[in-house]
Amino acid sequence: MSLQLVFDALSLGGIYAIAALGIALIFGVMKLVNFAHGQFIACAVFALILPTADAVAVLGLGALPAVLLIPAIIGFGAGLAVLAEALVFRPLRHASPVALMVGSFALGVALQNLLLVLYGGRPKAISLWPDLGQPVQIGAAQVPLLQLIVIGAVALILGALALMLKRSRLGLEMRAAAEDFGMARLLGVRANRVISGAFALSGALAAVVALVLVAQTGVADVRMGGQIMLVAFIATVVGGMGSLPGAVAAGMALGAASALLQAFLPDAARPFRDAFLYALVILVLLFRPQGIFASASAKPRV
Amino acid sequence: MMAKLGVHDLSVRYGKLTAISDLSFTVAEGERLFISGPNGAGKSSLLGAISGAVRAAHGRIEMDGDILSGLSPEGIARRGLSMVPEGRRIFRGLTVQENLLVGTGLRRDRAAVGDDLETVYQAFPILRERAHANAGALSGGQQQMLAISRALMTNPKLMLVDEPSLGLAPKVVDEVYDHLCALQALRGLTLVIVEQSSARAARVGGRMILMRGGRIVADGDAATFAADDLLSEAYFGDPA
Numbered sequence: 001m002s003l004q005l006v007f008d009a010l011s012l013g014g015i016y017a018i019a020a021l022g023i024a025l026i027f028g029v030m031k032l033v034n035f036a037h038g039q040f041i042a043c044a045v046f047a048l049i050l051p052t053a054d055a056v057a058v059l060g061l062g063a064l065p066a067v068l069l070i071p072a073i074i075g076f077g078a079g080l081a082v083l084a085e086a087l088v089f090r091p092l093r094h095a096s097p098v099a100l101m102v103g104s105f106a107l108g109v110a111l112q113n114l115l116l117v118l119y120g121g122r123p124k125a126i127s128l129w130p131d132l133g134q135p136v137q138i139g140a141a142q143v144p145l146l147q148l149i150v151i152g153a154v155a156l157i158l159g160a161l162a163l164m165l166k167r168s169r170l171g172l173e174m175r176a177a178a179e180d181f182g183m184a185r186l187l188g189v190r191a192n193r194v195i196s197g198a199f200a201l202s203g204a205l206a207a208v209v210a211l212v213l214v215a216q217t218g219v220a221d222v223r224m225g226g227q228i229m230l231v232a233f234i235a236t237v238v239g240g241m242g243s244l245p246g247a248v249a250a251g252m253a254l255g256a257a258s259a260l261l262q263a264f265l266p267d268a269a270r271p272f273r274d275a276f277l278y279a280l281v282i283l284v285l286l287f288r289p290q291g292i293f294a295s296a297s298a299k300p301r302v
Numbered sequence: 303m304m305a306k307l308g309v310h311d312l313s314v315r316y317g318k319l320t321a322i323s324d325l326s327f328t329v330a331e332g333e334r335l336f337i338s339g340p341n342g343a344g345k346s347s348l349l350g351a352i353s354g355a356v357r358a359a360h361g362r363i364e365m366d367g368d369i370l371s372g373l374s375p376e377g378i379a380r381r382g383l384s385m386v387p388e389g390r391r392i393f394r395g396l397t398v399q400e401n402l403l404v405g406t407g408l409r410r411d412r413a414a415v416g417d418d419l420e421t422v423y424q425a426f427p428i429l430r431e432r433a434h435a436n437a438g439a440l441s442g443g444q445q446q447m448l449a450i451s452r453a454l455m456t457n458p459k460l461m462l463v464d465e466p467s468l469g470l471a472p473k474v475v476d477e478v479y480d481h482l483c484a485l486q487a488l489r490g491l492t493l494v495i496v497e498q499s500s501a502r503a504a505r506v507g508g509r510m511i512l513m514r515g516g517r518i519v520a521d522g523d524a525a526t527f528a529a530d531d532l533l534s535e536a537y538f539g540d541p542a
Contacts, residue, residue, distance in 0.1 A: 169407055172396075172400055172403060172404060173404065173407060175393070175395070175396060175400075176393050176396060176400075176404045179393045179394065179395055179396070180391055180393060182355060182375070182391075183387065183391040183393070184393075184404060185355075185374065185375040185376045185379070186353055186355065186375050186376075186379055186384075186385045186387065187379060187384070187385075187404050187405035187408075187452065187453075187456060188376050188379035188380050188405055188407060188408030188456055189376060189404065189405075189407060190376050191374070191376065
């Protein structure tokens with residue numbers, strides 16, 4: 001039972017962390033909270049299936065074998081985010097942060113309605129990798145294979161991202177830009193390259209979240225990005241806006257708290273799990289309004 | 303001979319406030335130019351306009367005869383201009399070495415980056431010692447050395463330095479200028495330095511432009527300024 005709980009907490013927290021990173025990466029370099037991130041996730045989900053208004057989805061891209069499907073959908077997510085940046089956020093680059101934020105809301109609504117037009121409003125059943133539901137015996141616990149894969153994938157992604165930020169040229173430029181964009185540009189760092197890079201990474205992470213959501217729930221719903229976007233946004237705030245380690249830690253903590261509440265709340269209180277969860281968030285923010293890992297870059301730039 | 307830097311009829315405005323009006327001057331290759339004047343004279347706005355960080359209302363800025371106006375800051379940096387900004391603006395969360403490497407992405411001679419890093423470390427052994435420590439942990443003087451070294455790592459032809467003495471002890475300021483002058487001689491750099499203290503500029507030596515109210519009120523050898531009435535005129539006199 002308790003081992004089971006550890007796996008639940010790690011897999012849920014891992015997904016929240018990946019989603020929160022998608023928001024924190026863009027906030028870090030642009031000081032933009034991208035509220036369209038949830039719709040990036042939804043778009044990546046619907047990219048798996050062919051446009052139809054029926055309740056049962058026909059796999060399009062999703063019918064590919066996993067070795068092709070995973071890079072394809074990650075590439076789709078990255079491409080969508082880069083395109084969105086070029087079309088929507090680049091023209092607003094010199095606008096106020098509020099205008100940028102409103103722009104991201106508008107983009108989110110536009111994407112959601114595009115999905116409604118193409119696919120209709122009814123949730124659809126998708127059967128992606130049904131074999132992954134098989135339980136695996138680990139000690140006393142029965143853990144779905146999918147959960148193990150999710151935990152492994154999250155660890156791999158976090159490691160690769162940390163390595164990329166620490167070791168690569170683009171990573172160095174992104175970290176410098178996150179601290180002082182103007183200074184980085186004075187040193188020849190190309191603003192467009194850094195911002196496109198951040199959006200590409202963010203979109204790729206959105207696609208990963210999409211794959212996991214579909215594999216877990218077996219449903220494609222136009223509204224499915226909203227819920228996880230909310231949790232991810234809260235994680236970035238609790239973690240300290242712009243802090244990548246903070247986003248990961250807070251995402252993990254939210255997932256763990258959610259799994260723990262689910263397991264230990266009395267039956268009568270369980271439907272109100274999220275209320276307890278967000279009460280915890282309020283408590284944390286009362287004591288640390290700047291977030292757990294407040295970063296220097298969260299200060300407004302002049 | 304073509305000037306290294308040419309500023310022609312430059313004006314900078316912030317809303318209705320005019321920071322610089324119709325300013326013109328040229329800087330020769332290898333020259334050391336001090337820009338002095340009271341607070342609000344427009345010195346930092348001038349450096350901002352040259353580096354592309356501040357948009358000019360009108361006028362033309364040229365480097366080696368190429369027009370810089372309208373280029374992005376990174377585009378200007380890529381043409382060989384580097385900036386040591388006011389307040390140093392080092393990346394505090396990056397290591398010392400990472401700070402030095404941020405500006406090397408624009409270089410075509412990647413192979414020479416290692417040699418340049420070695421040169422910096424020889425000039426400032428403390429930076430080598432702290433290479434993998436967070437830059438935010440350096441003292442003010444060390445941060446100034448880091449900011450200068452970071453600007454040099456882009457392999458610039460023209461370097462703008464904004465108030466290098468700000469917030470530093472006089473003895474440290476001596477050191478900073480010793481290094482700047484040595485580096486200039488070594489590299490054949492053209493230097494434009496904003497320096498509030500005209501006495502300091504006179505001591506280091508070079509040409510000096512005195513600004514006031516967004517205009518140039520005097521231009522000449524820094525050494526002759528120290529005794530000059532123009533100086534007190536610029537700081538305390540009636541607005542021109």
